[in-house]
Amino acid sequence: MRFHFKTSYDTDIDLFPDWGKRGLYLALLALAAGLPFLINDFYLGEATNVLIWAVAGLGLMLLTGQTGQVSLGHSAFMALGCYTCVLLMEAGAPFVVAFVLAGLITGVVGAAIAVPALRLHGVYLAIATLALAILADDLIVLLAPWTGGVNGKYAPAVTILGLQFNRWSNPAAWYWLALVVVVLVTWAYRNILRTPLGRSFAAVRDSEISAQAMGVDVARTKTMAFGLSCAITGLGGALMGLFSEVFNNETFGFLISIQLVMMIVVGGLGFIHGAFLGAIVISFLPQLLSIVTDTLGRGVAIPGLESAVFGGLLILFILFEPMGLYGRWLKIRVWLELFPFARKDMFRRQKSYLKTERLR
Amino acid sequence: MSLLDIRDVTLKFGGVTAVNALSLSVEEGQVFALVGPNGAGKSTVFNLISRFYTPFGGSIRFDGTDLLALPSHRVPSLGIARTFQNIELFHQATVLQNLLVGRHRHRRAGMVENILFTPRVREEERAHRAAVEEVIDFLDLQPYRDQRIAGLPYGVRKVVELGRALASKPRLLLLDEPASGLSVEETQNMRWWIDDIRRQMGITVLMVEHDMGLVAKVCDRVLALDGGRMIAIGTPAEVQSHPDVIAAYLGTGAISKTADAKGARR
Numbered sequence: 001m002r003f004h005f006k007t008s009y010d011t012d013i014d015l016f017p018d019w020g021k022r023g024l025y026l027a028l029l030a031l032a033a034g035l036p037f038l039i040n041d042f043y044l045g046e047a048t049n050v051l052i053w054a055v056a057g058l059g060l061m062l063l064t065g066q067t068g069q070v071s072l073g074h075s076a077f078m079a080l081g082c083y084t085c086v087l088l089m090e091a092g093a094p095f096v097v098a099f100v101l102a103g104l105i106t107g108v109v110g111a112a113i114a115v116p117a118l119r120l121h122g123v124y125l126a127i128a129t130l131a132l133a134i135l136a137d138d139l140i141v142l143l144a145p146w147t148g149g150v151n152g153k154y155a156p157a158v159t160i161l162g163l164q165f166n167r168w169s170n171p172a173a174w175y176w177l178a179l180v181v182v183v184l185v186t187w188a189y190r191n192i193l194r195t196p197l198g199r200s201f202a203a204v205r206d207s208e209i210s211a212q213a214m215g216v217d218v219a220r221t222k223t224m225a226f227g228l229s230c231a232i233t234g235l236g237g238a239l240m241g242l243f244s245e246v247f248n249n250e251t252f253g254f255l256i257s258i259q260l261v262m263m264i265v266v267g268g269l270g271f272i273h274g275a276f277l278g279a280i281v282i283s284f285l286p287q288l289l290s291i292v293t294d295t296l297g298r299g300v301a302i303p304g305l306e307s308a309v310f311g312g313l314l315i316l317f318i319l320f321e322p323m324g325l326y327g328r329w330l331k332i333r334v335w336l337e338l339f340p341f342a343r344k345d346m347f348r349r350q351k352s353y354l355k356t357e358r359l360r
Numbered sequence: 361m362s363l364l365d366i367r368d369v370t371l372k373f374g375g376v377t378a379v380n381a382l383s384l385s386v387e388e389g390q391v392f393a394l395v396g397p398n399g400a401g402k403s404t405v406f407n408l409i410s411r412f413y414t415p416f417g418g419s420i421r422f423d424g425t426d427l428l429a430l431p432s433h434r435v436p437s438l439g440i441a442r443t444f445q446n447i448e449l450f451h452q453a454t455v456l457q458n459l460l461v462g463r464h465r466h467r468r469a470g471m472v473e474n475i476l477f478t479p480r481v482r483e484e485e486r487a488h489r490a491a492v493e494e495v496i497d498f499l500d501l502q503p504y505r506d507q508r509i510a511g512l513p514y515g516v517r518k519v520v521e522l523g524r525a526l527a528s529k530p531r532l533l534l535l536d537e538p539a540s541g542l543s544v545e546e547t548q549n550m551r552w553w554i555d556d557i558r559r560q561m562g563i564t565v566l567m568v569e570h571d572m573g574l575v576a577k578v579c580d581r582v583l584a585l586d587g588g589r590m591i592a593i594g595t596p597a598e599v600q601s602h603p604d605v606i607a608a609y610l611g612t613g614a615i616s617k618t619a620d621a622k623g624a625r626r
């Protein structure tokens with residue numbers, strides 16, 4: 001067991017509570033930065049993919065895990081981020097400028113859409129945002145002169161200060177680019193969590209009525225959460241489009257939204273770690289499946305198997321491990337720390353008191 | 361001028377008149393109680409002050425400011441904090457985080473500053489923590505500091521909710537049945553706290569409470585409601601012995617029963 005002796009308020013305010021934790025995450029970062037020297041180009045590409053999914057997932061996590069609003073429409077914001085970034089680059093903007101602007105524009109559009117959408121709750125919000133995802137798909141086709149429609153678009157070359165980022169000739173550079181974006185987004189996410197902004201998100205998630213009674217402007221807070229979430233997911237979309245080099249309306253189909261939801265639920269709702277664990281699952285599950293079908297079915301492809309497994313996994317996690325993989329890990333860690341004193345009933349789900357929104 | 365001034369306020373829910381032409385004023389420094397049988401409209405008065413509902417007529421003024429001109433989330437910024445009859449905490453968050461939400465009205469930095477965690481945000485955070493630690497000390501919440509609400513017993517949750525309201529450093533504190541469901545010891549603690557809140561912190565208190573023993577000990581003015589109307593006002597003793605109040609409680613026996621029960625237990 002570890003004990004924290006808190007000697008100043010900064011212990012709670014800082015990113016890491018002690019040097020042990022700080023060292024751990026620094027080591028992890030060093031390992032992540034050194035990965036190109038440890039694995040081959042194929043797996044480096046997969047690792048880049050994981051990081052890109054993590055960015056998109058962190059966006060949705062902020063909205064769903066932190067603020068309690070569902071969205072099945074985040075594929076639309078990935079698309080918006082991607083097309084904005086590419087169109088800006090084609091118009092002559094340097095990559096970094098186009099990328100940042102794409103995030104900002106996606107955030108602003110997301111916030112504007114949030115104003116009417118967030119009057120809806122729960123399943124109605126889910127349906128409305130799902131409609132948004134399908135609408136985006138159609139819009140990309142309709143706007144073919146700009147978006148390339150179903151034929152798709154080739155991503156322009158990414159250069160920063162004359163340095164070329166090509167995933168085939170220079171996979172390590174692409175990986176580091178994605179890593180830098182992930183680190184910056186994670187840092188911003190952590191900052192949100194430790195400031196009044198993040199606490200107002202949690203307040204809105206847990207009890208709108210008492211959030212209001214504490215002076216939180218619920219509508220404004222939800223709008224901010226939606227905008228920030230869309231901005232981050234938009235950045236993820238931009239990276240995804242640029243990394244895949246060719247993309248069209250199907251790259252950002254509504255199934256991507258479902259995968260994003262699955263990712264954060266399986267990873268662990270409300271945890272930053274959850275977005276990363278979910279991204280790993282999302283990226284490696286298709287390969288695992290193809291290995292399994294190869295050995296069992298000798299190469300016969302089963303159509304729809306991937307979606308079916310994704311869906312099944314989502315249902316299983318909601319039923320049996322709503323805290324996701326990260327929640328499971330937390331329990332294992334407590335068990336190890338207490339060994340041999342852990343009790344079996346310790347992790348039984350707490351029966352929470354009925355959440356009322358009644359005022360009586 | 362009174363700190364809180366409610367004039368001729370009426371609110372109907374469909375056919376039910378929850379509050380009927382009610383007027384009351386709470387003076388600075390008072391501990392003022394609203395009593396009355398269930399469904400009398402007490403909580404509705406709180407919800408009117410919080411601006412969750414808009415009355416059909418009348419006015420509500422706080423220190424001269426017209427509350428009816430403000431949206432609900434602006435009310436706390438004037439220095440009004442409250443608790444709920446059915447505890448409304450942020451149950452996935454820790455006790456510390458719940459109390460910190462109480463500081464919301466004192467934040468200054470905007471969204472972008474928060475995201476970048478500028479030095480000003482750190483300064484503000486330190487101030488918030490200092491204020492919250494005072495509340496934690498005052499209410500003896502240290503053992504629960506980093507625990508999530510979802511795992512806490514009922515009595516502790518009640519105290520956390522009081523703490524969250526206090527963390528906002530209000531001028532007026534609205535307590536909706538602060539002692540309901542508490543044990544005798546917990547009720548005793550609540551009594552000392554309410555006394556200290558008034559004496560040491562100089563906070564005016566408006567509370568709804570069924571426990572007449574507690575009301576008699578901490579309140580200097582009591583208003584009895586029935587069917588949304590005021591039926592009596594005065595000192596606790598005057599109101600308790602008022603014939604209309606006794607009649608209103610007849611059949612429920614709430615006043616005498618709770619008072620007796622508490623009296624017998626002590």
Ligand SMILES: Nc1ncnc2c1ncn2[C@@H]1O[C@H](COP(=O)(O)OP(=O)(O)O)[C@@H](O)[C@H]1O
Binds near residue numbers: 373377378397401405
């Ligand atoms: N949101 C609401 N919708 C409909 N009726 C309500 C609502 N809130 C309160 N009431 C009704 O108003 C009356 C007063 O309720 P309330 O203020 O909660 O009483 P008290 O707190 O004194 O027990 C009751 O008859 C109650 O049923």
Ligand SMILES: [Mg+2]
Binds near residue numbers: 403404445
């Ligand atoms: Mg009530």
